[in-house]
Amino acid sequence: MAAPDEKISAELKKLRAEVNRHNRLYYVDDNPAISDAEYDRLFDRLLEIERRFPELVTPESPSQRVGAPVSKKFETVQHRVQMLSLSKVTSAEEFAQFDRRVKEGLETSGEIDYITEPKLDGLAVELVYEHGLFVLGSTRGDGKAGENITVNLRTLPTIPLRLSEETAKRYPLLEVRGEVIMKKSAFARLNETLAADNLPPLANPRNAAAGSLRQLDSSVTASRPLLFYAYGISDTNLASLDRHQSVMALLHREGFLINDFIASTTGAEGAETAFESLLAARQRLDYEIDGMVVKVDRFHQQTILGQISRAPRWAVAWKFAAETAQTVVEEIEFSVGRTGVITPVARLEPVRVSGVTVTHASLHNEDELRRLDVRPGDTVTVRRAGDVIPEVVEVDKDRRAASTKAAKFPVECPSCHGALTRTEGEAAHRCLNPACPAQLEGRLFHFASKPGFDIEGLGGKLARQLIDNELVKNPADLFFLTKEQLLPLDLMADKKAQNLLDAIDHSRATPLPRLIYALGIPGVGEAAAGLLAAQFETFERFETASIEELTAIDGIGPNIAVGIGDFFANEGNQSMLKRMREGGVQFPVFQSPAATGKLAGKTFVITGTLSQPRGYFKNLIEEHGGKVASAVSTKTDYLLSGADAGSKLTKAQKLGTTVIDESGLEQLLNNTND
Numbered sequence: 140m141a142a143p144d145e146k147i148s149a150e151l152k153k154l155r156a157e158v159n160r161h162n163r164l165y166y167v168d169d170n171p172a173i174s175d176a177e178y179d180r181l182f183d184r185l186l187e188i189e190r191r192f193p194e195l196v197t198p199e200s201p202s203q204r205v206g207a208p209v210s211k212k213f214e215t216v217q218h219r220v221q222m223l224s225l226s227k228v229t230s231a232e233e234f235a236q237f238d239r240r241v242k243e244g245l246e247t248s249g250e251i252d253y254i255t256e257p258k259l260d261g262l263a264v265e266l267v268y269e270h271g272l273f274v275l276g277s278t279r280g281d282g283k284a285g286e287n288i289t290v291n292l293r294t295l296p297t298i299p300l301r302l303s304e305e306t307a308k309r310y311p312l313l314e315v316r317g318e319v320i321m322k323k324s325a326f327a328r329l330n331e332t333l334a335a336d337n338l339p340p341l342a343n344p345r346n347a348a349a350g351s352l353r354q355l356d357s358s359v360t361a362s363r364p365l366l367f368y369a370y371g372i373s374d375t376n377l378a379s380l381d382r383h384q385s386v387m388a389l390l391h392r393e394g395f396l397i398n399d400f401i402a403s404t405t406g407a408e409g410a411e412t413a414f415e416s417l418l419a420a421r422q423r424l425d426y427e428i429d430g431m432v433v434k435v436d437r438f439h440q441q442t443i444l445g446q447i448s449r450a451p452r453w454a455v456a457w458k459f460a461a462e463t464a465q466t467v468v469e470e471i472e473f474s475v476g477r478t479g480v481i482t483p484v485a486r487l488e489p490v491r492v493s494g495v496t497v498t499h500a501s502l503h504n505e506d507e508l509r510r511l512d513v514r515p516g517d518t519v520t521v522r523r524a525g526d527v528i529p530e531v532v533e534v535d536k537d538r539r540a541a542s543t544k545a546a547k548f549p550v551e552c553p554s555c556h557g558a559l560t561r562t563e564g565e566a567a568h569r570c571l572n573p574a575c576p577a578q579l580e581g582r583l584f585h586f587a588s589k590p591g592f593d594i595e596g597l598g599g600k601l602a603r604q605l606i607d608n609e610l611v612k613n614p615a616d617l618f619f620l621t622k623e624q625l626l627p628l629d630l631m632a633d634k635k636a637q638n639l640l641d642a643i644d645h646s647r648a649t650p651l652p653r654l655i656y657a658l659g660i661p662g663v664g665e666a667a668a669g670l671l672a673a674q675f676e677t678f679e680r681f682e683t684a685s686i687e688e689l690t691a692i693d694g695i696g697p698n699i700a701v702g703i704g705d706f707f708a709n710e711g712n713q714s715m716l717k718r719m720r721e722g723g724v725q726f727p728v729f730q731s732p733a734a735t736g737k738l739a740g741k742t743f744v745i746t747g748t749l750s751q752p753r754g755y756f757k758n759l760i761e762e763h764g765g766k767v768a769s770a771v772s773t774k775t776d777y778l779l780s781g782a783d784a785g786s787k788l789t790k791a792q793k794l795g796t797t798v799i800d801e802s803g804l805e806q807l808l809n810n811t812n813d
């Protein structure tokens with residue numbers, strides 16, 4: 140075989156650098172620069188050269204991420220520096236105590252600089268880099284020793300195989316720590332694939348991440364969508380690294396994935412604000428977090444504070460409130476939804492879950508009611524995850540009284556007494572009577588809700604009265620109501636009636652996405668309605684779209700498309716839409732925030748330490764039609780810069796990019812015309 144010449148070596152070097160760069164753009168910066176096909180071409184060329192000249196293969200080549208022999212078991216490895224665990228607090232008061240202890244320990248009355256980070260719910264691992272090369276990766280284990288899972292960790296594109304020369308020289312030994320997680324969406328897809336292969340599903344994203352990492356065959360790990368988020372290093376005595384945030388900046392520069400919600404703040408009050416914004420953001424995140432980690436930023440302060448047994452005194456896990464609680468079932472009721480689906484609901488003795496009082500929990504359908512075997516009088520565990528309707532997770536059968544009887548699913552609609560049907564293959568029982576008052580009430584409520592026509596004052600009680608008095612037979616009738624009709628209703632004074640009529644009048648101009656949502660087409664929630672409005676721009680085009688046009692939209696599957704087709708084919712719906720038009724509803728043309736928002740057409744880059752996590756500002760900018768990029772270029776309109784900004788600020792100044800701080804952003808949002 141021919142010896143590789145210099146040209147080949149140079150090409151290989153360039154290919155590796157390119158593949159690594161695109162890996163980073165794709166996985167870490169979420170900002171791919173080339174298509175998957177182009178990437179494959181680069182990678183295939185790299186493999187081809189390495190096949191021809193195996194002597195050129197090096198351990199840090201991107202080709203070496205997979206392909207290690209299958210091992211029989213994992214070896215145990217000692218951690219050079221113990222991997223600590225965290226003590227926890229669960230309230231602002233407890234956090235304030237932690238903050239007081241920190242101040243006492245440091246003998247200071249000044250406010251402490253803290254870093255706040257999401258507490259990722261995955262698997263802790265350590266990555267050892269010697270002279271810049273990734274040589275050993277292990278699980279946390281008991282903190283002192285873990286398992287050697289190097290071959291598996293090598294397969295994660297978010298783990299750099301080699302660090303920059305500068306870092307390798309400066310820090311010949313660097314031990315990076317962080318969490319391996321699987322995104323919720325990736326977890327759902329993985330379970331679908333497992334099911335298609337007749338394999339049992341995985342319980343949750345954390346188990347899926349742990350199971351995927353501890354595979355003896357690393358090609359299985361390679362096929363699983365795992366991410367490594369770095370959150371620190373083992374050593375706090377390294378040159379020019381005097382704060383946790385400088386470590387995070389270094390790791391980011393080296394290509395590690397750093398969580399968007401990591402922020403720096405001061406004092407207990409600052410930490411509390413960060414906790415609240417993280418809690419608010421939690422439901423929108425595509426990965427699971429179970430709280431916030433707060434760390435003292437300055438390393439010399441960390442050293443003074445030290446640790447007690449296995450937990451540092453300079454960090455704490457501020458956990459979210461428990462999402463489950465126990466209570467007693469008072470009764471099992473059957474509610475009729477706006478689409479006629481009958482849902483068994485457990486009425487509960489009121490109980491606090493995640494800071495909210497829960498009085499009802501869904502039992503989903505007949506199968507679930509049978510499986511759980513929930514009975515009136517039972518003690519049950521209920522769970523509430525964010526905005527999701529609370530549900531019964533489990534019945535405590537040991538505490539069940541002998542006299543209880545299994546609940547019976549009704550055979551007729553509890554509202555209109557019509558017959559119920561259950562379609563083959565479907566879990567739901569439905570009432571098929573379109574005039575069923577309970578369904579109408581649900582439809583009306585949905586129509587007038589905030590993400591729909593947003594008619595304030597049209598709650599459940601009023602909806603019921605309008606139906607019972609036959610003033611409203613479908614939502615379009617709302618636009619024909621008069622004050623004379625409203626005044627005789629219960630609790631309806633002149634002012635209240637006028638307010639309602641004003642709200643209805645105002646709602647005639649409801650924007651297209653909310654109008655589409657309000658119709659209550661099966662499967663069309665807020666997200667789908669937004670996609671449909673953006674795609675078709677006018678209601679007329681949406682109304683007449685073919686199934687092919689609908690399914691061509693990313694995010695609209697065949698079931699939703701058929702649901703939309705059925706909705707518009709239905710005569711009752713057609714006459715309702717006609718009556719809405721006659722009642723003065725405008726059906727406006729779609730206005731995209733990207734075209735009309737205050738920041739439309741503007742590209743931002745965010746850097747430095749801000750008063751809120753970066754994700755907060757990213758959302759704010761995007762909500763107003765702006766874009767957020769990860770690197771400063773000539774295309775950047777504004778650099779939003781906080782304290783301690785580094786290279787991005789220098790670059791922006793060089794390019795003459797406008798640099799603004801938080802109040803500058805506020806001004807942009809207030810000044811510009813919308």
Ligand code: IVH
Nearest residue numbers: 223224225256257258259263318370432451
């Ligand atoms: S720091 C002394 N930061 O929480 C510092 N840990 O009880 C110890 N975790 O098993 C870890 N997100 O896997 C740290 N941003 C974060 C974290 C985090 C999740 C996990 C970690 C560890 C446990 C600590």
